[in-house]
Amino acid sequence: MAVIRVHDVTKKFGNFTALDKINLEVNQGEVYGFIGPNGAGKTTTIRILLGILKATSGTAQVFGLDAWADAVEIHKRIAYVPGEVSLWPNLTGGEVIDLFVKLRGPNNKSRREELIERFDLDPTKKCGTYSKGNRQKVALIAAFASDADLYILDEPTSGLDPLMELVFQECIAEVKAAGKSVLLSSHILSEVEKLCDRVSIIRQGRIIESGSLQELRHLTRTQVRVETAQPIPNLSELAGVYDLQEFEGGATFQVDGVHIGEVIKYISNYGILALESAPPTLEDLFIHHYQKEG
Amino acid sequence: MPKQLFNSTRTLAGLILRRDRIQIPIWIISIVAATVALAAMFPQLYPAGPERQVIAQIMQNPAMTSMVGPGYGLDDYHIGAIVAHQMLLFTAVVVAIMNILLTIRHTRRDEEQGRIEVIRSLPVGRLSNAAATMLVLTIINITLGLLTGLGLGMLGLEGMTWAGSFLYGAVLTVVGIFFAATTLFFAQLTETSRAALGYSFAFLGLSFLLRAIGDTSSETLSLLSPLGLVLRAQVYVNNYWWPIWIVLAAAALMTLAAFRLNTIRDLEAGFFSAKPGPAHASRFLQSPLGLVLRLEKTVIIAWAVGMFVLGASYGAVFGDVEAFIQSNDLYQQMLPNVEGFSVTDQFVAMLLSVMSMVAAIPTLLVMLKLRVEEKASRTEHLLARAISRPQLMASFLVVSLLVAIVMQVLSILGLWSTAAASVENPFALGKTIAASLVYVPFMWILVGLAVTLIGFAPQQTSLVWLYLGYTLFATYFGSLLQLPDWMAKLTPWGYIPNVPLEPASAGTILPSLLIAGGLIAVGMHGYRERDIHG
Incomplete structure (x- = not known):
């Protein structure tokens, strides 16, 4: 069941098209990653989902x-x-935490105290004296203290230290275990990789790729390092092989996901001594997309 | 060492001038222009002759003395003496306010926002920013003083000599520099710009109060206040310069003290640390309405006190009002003659009109806070929760509408409290409060206008201030400058019955309620349909 369904949403600010017919679907119980560079339209999309901005055309539905x-x-x-x-x-x-929790619905006191402790926040300090990270903690505690069905988080960890990032990841895991859905926009790709079931990549107001990480990986290249008994001839001429660097007794290269089978079959003819392959990280994926499009 | 402390001061001063290239000229020009324009009106307000001596009498009454300072040169009360006596103190207060705002803006506020941190990471001295701020403000105050002196001197009015005019300007200059220095000092003590502003304004208020008490009872108290001290210059009569040098020396000492504190403290730290607050929200805070009241608490209380004091200061002069108005042709021109009502009643009617326009300021401040919150990206916290836009807007609206009533009642209570002490038969309290409430629906029209602007032209909400300014001008000066009737009729105040002289009928109250209600409904609709920016 889709919790968020965005269909052909366009948003214009005057002549500037911030979003151009984007589509997005987040299912129940899913942690959905929303990635893209600054100014790509992540926050605009989220604000449309929150009803703070009105879509110029298209439909945005939540629940x-x-x-x-x-x-x-x-x-x-x-x-x-x-x-x-x-x-x-x-x-x-x-x-502020109390106010935010109250404005949503029933107050859950025990959860609040527990989260304040986990996030290590001093609730008696004035917000004016908090650092960026501490203000973020206030918003995160208010969010996780409330018993919501959908969590919309817009780069929530950009000011947190690594310890607090871990606490945040635990919170997401708990929420997911309870069958809730999460839309997580982030710059920290390792975090998205760790937490998200599916991702969408947005660029200049358009969704350029969506799917599970596995699906997306097929679209990109795998880094391969191989050592063989005999030298491999004509490796550079195979379809889908890039960045070839040969050395004494082996080679490193990148290979397109769709061609990986043929390439491995070809090199196995030359007596593989060692083979290392690293799946593309989300970062590779991301940079790959931007280089391709840009 | 000292050289390094002040490294790049001139570059930073340039930055300040560049950032405020619009704001600074506006401050200077409006203060100078207002001073010169008002002074130019004085010969018309106080024509030569025996009436002047009556005014001299009134000036000696303690209520007047507490408001504008001690009278001097009363045996030959020429225009210069009247101008300096009636205007210098208030102009000095305005200059002090300008200096407080500008100093905080370039010291503690910049530091709080983390901008000084960036500057300090460059090869810039520890004191450079404080020194640059003082340098710029000194230049501003000297320019202001010179221009004022030049403008007043050029008027060439009776008794307004060049020497006196430049002393008048010098008073403004040193008061400005002194308050810039004290504000710089407070900016070192506190951690937040709000607290620094609070201390600086409290210090200004204290200086004014000390002088008011001193001028009416003991001379020594007045000499302790910078505002009291500068009035001893007796501009245009004796032209003493010694108060100027004392205040200037005090300003130099304050600056040195502030510099000293600045060098021994950490960046972004203060000497008074922020106190911890409650860990839980009180039950009262847990709604949008509670939030509005909590956020606007200080503003509302400060204005409530201010309105009461404003009323009280008018009430204090009630005793002499009859003598004054009867002796002053110009005021008689401003007051309509109505059979069967005393001059006091007419004075009350005029005060009601003026005070209601002042009371409209806090009323609008509360309503426009919604826009301030939006610009600071704080409304999205509320709108992303189960709060609808009409509900959010209504929370600000309700408080704003109530503030109008509260401010009106308080100004009348203030007026009555001192009038009762100075006159044998003051006006009837209940009747006058009822009269002041007649203004409320018309004040609500301004609120409605603010709501409409928030709904449809959120970038242009300050237009409502312009409109209030026009209202004040057209109403207050309308009869004085004999402006055509339609100019007042462009404002809500042009339609308010002249209570208590005229009866208020449902025929005028109902339409104003309808207009206010209509504007609010339209604005709410606009607010519901538009994007929230922030």
């Missing part, structure tokens, strides 16, 4: 309801953490 018209109904069941957390300088972190 089968219209993101714009039924915003309040939808928001009773979602928790949101913005990328840039701006808080009231003269309220304390504890007050």
Whole structure:
């Protein structure tokens, strides 16, 4: 069942097209990664899903309801953490967390205290004195303390230290285990790789790739290092082989996902002594896409 | 060593001038222009002759003295003496406010925002930013003083000599530099710009109060206040320069103290650390309405006190008002003659009109806070939760509408409290409060206008301030400058019955309520349909 369904959504700011017919579908119980460089349209998409911006055309639905018209109904069941957390300088972190939790629905006290402890936040300090990371913690605690069905997180860990990032990843795992859905926009690709079931890559207002990480990997190249008994002739002429570097008794090269079978078959004729292959990281994937398109 | 502390000061001063290239000229030009324009009106307001002596009498009454400072040169009360006596103190206060705002903006606020950190990572001295700020403000204050002196001197009015005019300007210059220095000092003590602003304004308020008490009771107290001290220059009469040098020396000492504190403290730290607050939100805070009240608490309380004091200061002069108005042709021109009402009633009617426009300021501040929150990207926290836009807007609206009522009632209570002490038969309290409430629906029209702007032209919400400014101009100066009637009729105030002189009928109240309601409904619709920016 789709929790988020975005169909052909376009958003224009004056003459500038921020989003160009994007499509997105997040299913129940899924952690969905949303990646792309700055200014690609991630935050605009999220704001349309929140009913803060109105799509110029297309439909954006959350829980089968219209993101714009039924915003309040939808928001009773979602928790949101913005990328840039701006808080009231003269309220304390504890007050803001309580306010946010209260504005969503029933207050869950025990969860709040537990999260404050896990994220190591001093709730008596005024928000004006918090660092970026601490403001982010306030928003994260308020989000995870509430019992939502969908978590929309816009680059939630950009200011957190590695320890807190771990706590964050635990929280996501718990939420996922409870069958909730998450839309996670992020720059930290290793994090997306670790947490997400499926990802979409957005670039200049267009979704250029969507699917599971496995599916996406097929579209890119695998790094291969091989040592053989006999030298491999004409390796560079095989389809799908790139960046070939030969050395005494072996070679390293990249190979397209779709050609990997043929290439391995070919080199096995020359007596493989050692073979290492590394799947492309999301980072490779990402850079691959940008180089291809750019 | 000292050289390194001030490295690149001039470059930073250039940066400040560049950042404020619009703001600084606006401050200087408006203060100078207002001073010269108002001074030019004085010969018309106070024609020579025996009436002047009546005014001299009034100037000696303690209520007036506490408001504008001690009178001097009363035996030959020429225009120069009147101008300096009535205007210098208030102009100095405005200059002080300008210096406080600009100093905080370039010191603690920049530091809080992390901008100084970037600057300090460059080969820039530890004191360079503080020194650059003081340098720029000194230049601003000297320019302001010279231009004021030049403008006043060129008027060439009776008793307004060149020497006196430049002393008048010098008073503004040293008061400005002094408050820039004290603000710089407070900016070292506190961790936040809000707190630094609070201390600086409290210090200004204290200086004013000390002078008010001192001027009416003990001279020594006044000499302790920089504002009291500069009035002893007796501009245009005796032209004493010694207060100038004392205040300047005090400013230099404050600057040195601030520099000293700046060199021994850490960046982004203060000497008063921020106090921890509650770990939990009170039950009261847990709704949008509670949040609005909590955020605007300080503003509302400060304005409530201000409105009461404003009313009280008008009330204090009630005793002399009849004598004053009867002796002053110009005020008689401003007051309509109505059979069966005393001059006091007419004065009340005029005050109601003026005070209601002042009371409209906090009313609008609360409503426009919604836009401030949006610009700071804080409304999205609320709208991303189960809060609808009408609900969010209504929270600000309700508080704004109530503030209008509260401010009106408080100004009348203030007026009554001191009037009761100075007159034998003050006006009837209940009746006057009722009269002040007649203004409320018209104030709500301004709120409605603000809501409409928030809904449809969120970038242009400041237009409502322009409109309020026009209203003040057209209403207050309309009869004085004999402006055509339609100019006042362009504002809500042009339609308000002249209570308590005229009865208020449902025929005027109902339409204004309808207009206010209509504007609010339209604005809400716009707010519901537009994108939230931030």
